[in-house]
Amino acid sequence: MKETILKINDYSIKLGNFSLKRINLQVIEGEIFALLGKTGSGKTILLESIAGFYHRFSGDIYLKDQSIISIPLEKRQIGYVYQDFGLFNHMTVYENIIYGLKINGKSRDEQQLKGHEMAQMLSIEHRLNQYPLTLSGGERQRTALARALIMKPRLLLMDEPFSSLDPATKEIMYQQIEKIHTLFNCTIIFVTHDFNEAKRMADRIGIMMDGELRGIRNSENLFVPNGDQKIDRFLFGERNTNERINITS
């Protein structure tokens, strides 16, 4: 039986005028889970909450059976790829990739071995001595992924990993993420506002609306109306939803 790797119980947080409201979510080990929603619906805050960026909240978050809310983010074994990739621009690609190993005091040999292994896996070996600002969007993305994956995270979180890429690069990155998912056998949660991307990449999709996790669907059922009119309006638009209701009523 598939095990739950992440369990979020009644998690709420208020940031300024915005609230995430009583989020309950279980993510299954090995799955790709998408958080889908409009801009401002709270996707990033939820992802950051899982990573451990916030301290004043209510509820609990478990990784496997362990509550992680009192574990500092660097000890959670969660990889995070930021929306803008968050690379250190004053460091080379190589220095970016091995950063986590270095601050954890791993030997220079291990840094080199794993750094090159990771770069090879992500096809950026030829860019190791360059600086992030000299890279293409796809290469920056792959560097950020390598930096996260080198730490062997139990969970990989990616915030809008594809949204800044051009269509051709996007397709390559979809395939790269699928390859990584297979090779590392890791659980991935990614954020997107693109329905088709969610359907293409994810096993299950959580729909975020106004700070709520409004519903969860298997990706094959994403576009099957299931009675929640608010979700239907989000997925099909106001006009189409009304037309569909007229047809079916």
Ligand SMILES: Nc1ncnc2c1ncn2[C@@H]1O[C@H](COP(=O)(O)OP(=O)(O)O)[C@@H](O)[C@H]1O
């Ligand atoms: N630290 C913060 N303090 C106050 N408001 C915030 C903070 N971070 C995000 N917000 C607001 O919360 C809302 C949801 O943010 P976010 O999770 O980034 O949305 P999404 O990623 O779905 O676009 C937005 O309106 C944003 O401006």
Ligand SMILES: [Mg+2]
């Ligand atoms: Mg966001």
